[in-house]
Amino acid sequence: MELSDRKAVVVHKLHVTNKHRFLGFVLIGLAVYILSNTVDEWKAFQGATIAVYVVAIASIILLTGYSGQISLGHGALLAVGAYTAALTQIYLNLPVWICFVAAVLVTSLFGALLGSAAARLSGPYLAGTTLALAVGLPSIANQFSFLGGEQGISFDAGWPPLSFGEAFTQYKWFFWITSLAALIMLWWIQNLLRSRYGRMWRAVKTNEVAAELAGIRVARSKVLAFTVSAGIAGMAGALLAATINNVSPSAFPLALSFSLATGAVLSGVNTLGGVMIGAVALVAIPEIASLVADRWSGSESVASLLPDFIVSALLILTVFLAPKGPIEKLRSRHVK
């Protein structure tokens, strides 16, 4: 795989600088802006949800794809971010964007702790630990009343400024905030992954012993990966809280962690480039499924079951046919 890659590089030699990439991001931002003005409020809400998933899936790609540590419990990290953002707003009365920053910082800290405990764990042990965390953490909210219990606490991302006009719905506002945050995070993440940190993580993932011999402090790199991944997940959680206006344990069930892992695999867990695919799939598939179900069968049960079925089937297909992700698959096809 690597060798053919090199060949490909020799054939298509193009010097892509950071400036090019930055331009690319700006273009994407522009596309999003145009989109936000043309779609109705429901699609805007879905767009905001996609942005949230993009950030969340990116955090998994970093941790699992680059650093090789499995996590079935990212939902819990999103929860930490969401609760932090909400609590910061309620008790410290700080503006929304500071709440986002707080969410990232606190969740990173949490990730550092978790990472140090998990650094010695591998494979199924790590999977089990993260799974238990995903199930255990959100339910704490029921124990302490300041965490709001079952109905949760509210997080208000605010309403669009009046100067934007009457037609500027709150959903569009969410779409703007989440997309901006997602773009910034993606830019930062992809820089990080191209830097020596990304290479360090890859090295550890490929062969721990060799990496250690090459001078990389394996344990530290693993903890660092957890920390950064957690911070990103915290941002995703805060964004999620913004779009729902509410933070409650029921927003972070085990199914969320599974969905994120699913999205990561659909995107191709080893590279960042396909992160949109997974995010869009998670949001678009229920839509498409219900459309299909409405048109083909009147059965209500089919309509509600079809999305899960399609997502699970896609998951299995992806693992079988394109285990490194659809983008890598396309690329390797082309190169051959």
Added chain:
Amino acid sequence: MIRTTRRKFLVASAVMAATALSLSVMPAQAISPRSEVGVTSTAIKLGITLPMKGSASFGYNQLPGAMKAYFDYVNANGGVNGRKISLVVKDDGYLPKQAIQNTQDLIAKDKVMAVIGALGTANNKAVASAVNLGRRGIPSLFINTGFSGFNDRKAFPTSSTILPSYIMEAKMMGKYVKDTFPGKKVCLLYQDDDFGDDALVGFDKAHGDLDFAVKVAYPSLSQGVAGVPDSWITKFKAGGCEVQIVFGVASATLYTILAAVKAQYAPKWILGSVGADIGSINPATVPYIIGATSMSFLPSVVDPKDEYVTQFKEINTKYNVGAKFNSWALIGMNTAFIAVQALKAAGKNPTRKSLLAAIDASGSKFPNAALVPLNYSQTSNVGLNGYWFGTFNKTGDLVPNDTFSYTVYTTDSGTGPVDKSSYSRPAMPAKGLPN
């Protein structure tokens, strides 16, 4: 390792562009000329979100079927001012986040005129604040909860509840227990959220003034975990409870009774109204609840003389095929009946505003099967305000006594006394259709 970044980037951009296009091209709702969201010249669309599956759904998942049956009946008889009513049902599994999501869907995607009969205290509290129903002028009517907090018209301007508040219910229970079982050890199982906390207010010194030997709060949805209900029973037995009040949802009541049978714990059962009818969920439990006390504001499902029961039973048989006519069906149909009257009173060209105004103005006069009055007004969001006490008979139905004569009590959500109600229910409109 230098990668073909350009290709990767192009692919990524292409994917995003394609996504953007596909998202914007996906069929949106057909825009037809309408004066209000959810209302066309021939149809009115309503929505409901409640637990249809999962450990809290027992009993409640029978409500939409009954509601739809009544709407079908009305539609077959001309509809409301010529419009047919449809109901979009969404399952939230009793999870607040899902309720919020579903309500957003109902409003923005399905574009319903109003949400009716949404269920769950925690769910609806979360929805009201997260979805900003008040600010957006979206009615959430006849909410299936008794949480007294919804009476705050400032906080919840477009919401209304249908059940008597839990404070009312607990006060009445308190008086009943003190009058009927003086000196006995009384214990309480309640849900650990606003639903249960409301009940605690109703039982406290200022209101119902009932002391408990043992109180157990159960986290919502924990009733389905093996061993959890057994732990509650162990505590109650250790406390020597003689009278056991269960103020929980239907599934919690069910599991409690089952665990009690296992542990041979046989107190005098007092079951809160929202979760009492477990016989309709699991017929095997009927023998265990014979003689248990509970309350209702609707006539007994097996009342042979009640005109509403007879009419609704007929509608159920015809339009809700396969569903047994039980207390859930009765309550669902009654809610639908009230909703239809509200829609009719909203005028020939109903809007969300006119609907809310109609309930304020004439809601208290809507005839319905309940044996206590509706209290909707310019200042009140609260629906019903009273109960009669009865026991479960051999077939698992709640009856007041052998003669089906009801002694109805009423009170307020404050510290007012519990009195006998002097409400005389107006006659049912012909054929159970709004006039």
Added chain:
Amino acid sequence: MFELINTLLIGITAGSIYSLMAISIVLVWRSTRVVNFAAGGLALASSFVGAAILEKTGSFWIALPLAMVAGAVFSSFIEYFFLRPLLKRSGDQGAEIFLPIIATLGLLGIIKTILNYIYGDRIGALPPPLSDKGFVVSGESIALSPMRLLILGIVLLLMISLTLIFQRTNLGLSLRAASFAPEISRLAGIRVDFVRTIGWAISGAAGATAGILQTTNGSGSVSPESFEFSLLLVFGFVAAVIGGIESLVGAVLGGLTLGIILAIILMYVGGSLVFIAAFLILILVLLLRPHGIIGSKGGRRA
């Protein structure tokens, strides 16, 4: 005093059922190095089979063994049609367990949607065959009933049988050899693929038993969205990890530990902390012993 005894009894019963599920997961891990999340779905499907058979024949004693057979069949089916191609594709990269786990997750989703489609709102009834009224000891009813004894008995029986099979029979030896060193075993004439399927079949039977016992111990009815089954899967997996995912004995220890401690926390602390307690128990064990109570560092146990 009785409270404590009852708590322990409740915990041991629940814990032994988790152990069964843990055994199911350990078996699959040992034979194919895959964490099988679909085991939860299989347990669910087998329980439905059990309920159907119970309805037809009225006898629990026929329903349980048949459900175990169903579990074994479903499980081998999955191993043959699903897992073999999967393992061929992902190769034998030691650290790469993410993809197979995700694949089994997808499988779990499919099983659940199929069950939901077939059964919808209907539930399968699995009432306990023996009385579950507690015995009366010195005038107090304790949490030990004939049904509880049955559950404990069945789990014990299965554990002993499995241990005997693994340690004393040729089949068991083949199973252990095939999982430890597949290539060498092939050379020694062991039909590695067939043996792996057997491993999965036994795992399926164990899972089916866990599912049925969990239902009879709990609500008495099984439905596709049942919360009990998600819990069974999660706690079963956690128990397996606590015990050291390489060891059957560890699975049992892990299950019992988890069951007892959770029951104690449930009784004396509060319901909402049960899940975070499970996490804390797990992380504590793993901090002290990163490979579980009985796991050994580095190597794989034969």
